[in-house]
Amino acid sequence: MTDDKRTFGQIVRDTRLNLRKTNADFSLRKFAFRIGISPTYLSKAETDEFQPPRAEKVVRIAEELGINKFVLLTKANHIDPGLKAILLKRQSELAELILLVSDMSADQISVIVEAIRKSKEDS
């Protein structure tokens, strides 16, 4: 299960410090500049004193850290910009589907995804 109990800040700091062990480019300052935020802000965000940055920055952080962006976005209380764009355009049509699967397990949803994928191949 992808059920990480840690906060946004804890995940980012833990992961970054781990990478820093073998790569000095993962110091707080260098990492912050690479992402496009100030060291100040990253410091506070990693200690959960500030709220996480906006969605786009969170995605960049996840990419740089090599972790799943959706997990980090969820911790940051953001919806992925790509998903958001799709939903903004088609929420009437997608609402039913999302509500319908919202009480299903991840496994059950995977089964559905696979079924749809297969049916798509046959066309």
Added chain:
Amino acid sequence: MTDDKRTFGQIVRDTRLNLRKTNADFSLRKFAFRIGISPTYLSKAETDEFQPPRAEKVVRIAEELGINKFVLLTKANHIDPGLKAILLKRQSELAELILLVSDMSADQISVIVEAIRKSKEDS
């Protein structure tokens, strides 16, 4: 097709004025107070001079006007708070599904919804 070319403001004003024909409670002022926004704001929003109000207010407007909330939310560039809550919790699990169906027609999505609904009955 639910493809209304009108803006948020146009839809709200048109619908409200229609209701007002037979019901004085749909004057701009009374309606605004009922929704919980100022007449000023509603006036500007209905003429698209201000951006639409926040999602919760848009939902209330749709309910009062008796129109589909998702359509109005889309025009207002908001995601339905209910959907948003689901996505914030489970976007890792739902992302694949949403991306997969995002290029399908509304009809095709309906077919999938029906299939899932049936399979749910058998359990």
Added chain:
DNA sequence: ATATGTGTTTAATATATATTAAACCTAAAT
């Protein structure tokens, strides 16, 4: 004529969210 109801406009704020510069305090390297 005036009070009442309608929508509009002017002129600002309010509120939340996102964000920073600069000074600071270490510990390690020179």
Added chain:
DNA sequence: ATTTAGGTTTAATATATATTAAACACATAT
């Protein structure tokens, strides 16, 4: 002993989004 690199703290802003009070103009009812 001092430069360097690390992270922290103070003290504010910046930015976007959401929102309003009060005065106005016009029509209709009294």
